[in-house]
Amino acid sequence: MSAKPILIVGGGPAGLSAAHAAARAGREVVLVDKADRLGGAPILQGYAKLVPSHEWARDAIGGMVTRVAQNPNVTIHTGAEVQLFEGEPGAFTATLKDGRKIAAESAILATGFTHFDSLNKPEWGFGTYPDVVTTVQVEQMISSGQGIRCPSDGRVPDRVAILLCVGSRDRQIGREWCSKICCTVSANIAMEIRELSPRTNVYIYYMDIRTFGLYEGDYYWRSQEEAKVKYIKARIAEVTSDGQRLVVKGEDTLVKRPITIPFDMVVHAIGMDPNVDNMTLSAVFGVALNRYGYIDKATPYAGLAQTSRPGVYVCGAATGPETIDDSIAQGQAAAMSALNRAGTVLMNAAE
Amino acid sequence: MPIHEKSLIRPENLVTNDSLVIDGVDVSGHWSTFIRARTITDYNEAMEEEIAALPGGENIHRCWQCGSCTNACTVNAVNPEFNPRYWIYLIRQGLEEELLRDKDIIWQCVSCNKCTYACPRDVVPEGVMKATAHWLELKGHTPKSPSTHFDESFHDSIVRTGKIEEGRILLEFLKKTGQPLRQPWLEALVRGLVKRFPVFYLMRMGWNTVMRPRTRGWRRAGAAIEDYVQERKAGQARALGLDQEA
Structure with a gap:
């Protein structure tokens, strides 16, 4: 069989899952x-315990990395970017920035997302006050073992506010989507904070709570009923300081x-932006972006994971805000689509 | 700008100056109307725990403000000011001052428990109303309610004799709540008893009323009950921070 490899771009949960499925x-596979x-x-940003398994990200996703890295069918190029992508389905050529060329049967884009940059909502104090942090920073506080501490002076906070929908559902900054995961992640983080520091009271300021599906019970209800996290329906106008503490208005x-x-401490539950490289990816791979x-x-129905360009597939948060477990499922779906395409070609050749 | 939603503003927060001149411009009367800010500036985090420490209030932290309780409420149908959903919110956030504005109607819950069966989170709002009324009394915000007076007489009777002395409890209740002892229905009841009861029973009733005999072996049982009640009361006082004040 002289089949060319499947090119997978992006080694997060979706890409790792696609690589594992195709290689198995x-x-x-070239990753x-x-x-x-x-x-x-999850690895690069130092996430703590994942939803819904409560496993540490370094164990859960780290395990996926090891599994792919040890598979002899997978060739890995890190620190690499595709600069040129030419050819037809079944006979693509990808050129990396360093000039290396990769012949590929098809390509799967698992290029993920970029976290919203809270500096774009200056009224909520991020970048102005050190004790205004993001959910990612809190994840890092937990995963690094340093615990929940105010960056300004290292004290354990008596009272923490989590602001939802930072960088989501906001026409003012051109982001009309719901980032889907932040409510659940915030409830999870709130419970973690209460567990690490029972004397710290946690308030979540929300417009709607979207802990969809089974997360309702395990995150929203449990955070209220067991961890006594308080939910207050208010979209915060501004975060300032009285010189001693932060003031949430x-x-x-x-x-x-x-x-x-x-x-x-004030925590921004930051949303999921399209990957900052999506314009480049769109131009290089000749795939359309949505609005x-x-x-x-x-x-959405007939062909899983297809992009606007035949032979190029997409999965995970590259397509929109997505959970880790759904990204993993979509990675397998994309691998299946790529395998199907390759199989069809072989069958046609055999006839 | 005219104030369009005056109904949302408490009259005491609307301020108008009868004669006011700013920079030589006469803005007397309604031109100078302004609304005093009633900003919430902090949460009293102890309040939810205080209510939760009283019987019935245990599940208050579950509330997510859907309003099923208020929609189901019998009393709310008669008095729209009676709003369990709102009070639960005030307690959870610790907005004590706001809650106290409604202290004279909170006790009016009739315990029909329609809210209990409507609540999707099993908050048991009826229990929370009971706990809140209890809290208001313990904190001294409201006088003892008729039902507290009744409970006390009932409790005294049980602890003392091991019996429910209905006549005594009823009379004490009427006395404590300032009601006339001569009630037409009560007189009719007594007349009926006297007419129909065998003489022996009437004599025994009279003797019991005067002598107040105890149930056999009641001394220890009554003391145990009294100990338990005192222990619970002390626990509640501790939870409400009343023991330090005393």
Whole structure:
């Protein structure tokens, strides 16, 4: 069999899953990642315990990395980017930035997302006050073992506010989508904070709570009923400081009253932006983006993981905000589509 | 700008100056109307735990403000100011001042338990109302309610004799709640008893009323009950921070 390898771009949960699936089915796989190591956001950003398994990211996703790295069918190029992608389905050629050429039967884009940069919402104090942090920073505080501490002076906060929908559902900054995971992640983080520091009270300021599906019970309800996390329906207007503590201003819509509440730490539940490289990816691979800037899926039903270009597939958060477990499922679906395509070609040749 | 939603503003927060001149411009009367800010500036984090420490209030932290309780509420149908959903919210956030504005209607819950069966999170709002009324009394915000007076007489009777002395409890209740002892229905009841009861029973009833005999072996049982009740009361006082004040 002289079949060419399947090119997979991106080594996060979706890419690792696609690589594993295709390689296990006996295909050669070339896995390219621009970072210096595999694992994607959960590894590179230092996530703590994952939803819904509560496993540490370094164990769960790290295990996926090891599994792919040890598979003889997989060739890995880290610190590499595709500069040119030419040819037809079954006979693509990818040229990396360093000039190396890779012949590929098909390509799977698992290029993921970029976290929203909170500096784009200056009214919420990120970048101005050191004790305003993001969910990613809290994940790092937990995964590094340093615990929940105010960056300004290292004290354990008495009171933490988590602001939902930072960088999501906001026309003012051109982001109309729900980032899907932040409610559940925030509930998870809130429970972690309460566990690490029972005297710390955690308040979540929300517009709607979207802990979809079974996360309702395990995250939303459990955070309220067992961890006593408080949910307040208010979109915060601004975060300032009285010189001692942070001051969160907004309207408590359920009592129709303005609030100015002191907090020790404010956490932005940042959303998922399209990968900052999506314009480049779109040009290099000749795939269309949707109106939000994510890589467009050609059809939601007939062909899984297809992009606008035949022979190029997409999976995971490259297509829009996505959970880790769904990204993994989509990685397998993309691998299946790529394998199907290759199989069809072989069968046609045999006839 | 005219204030369009005056109904949302408490009258005491609307301020108008009868004569006011700013920079030579006369803005007397409604031109100078402004609304005093009633910003919430902090949460009293102890309040939810205080209510949760009283019987019935245990599940208050589950509430997610759907309003099923208020929609189901019998009393709310008569008085729209009676809003369990809202009070639960005030307690959870610790907005004590706001809750106290409604202290004179909170006890009016009739315990029909329609909210209990409507609540999707099993908060048991009826229990929370009971706990809240109890909290208001313990904190001294409201006088003892009729049902507290009744409970106390009932409790005294049990602890003392091991019996429910209905006549005594009823009379004490009427006395404590300032109601006339001569009630037409009560007189009719007594007349009926006197007419129909065998003389022997009437004599025995009279003797019991005067002598107050105890159930056999009641001394220890009554003391144990009393100990338990005192222990619970002390626990509640501790939870409410009332023991330090005393």
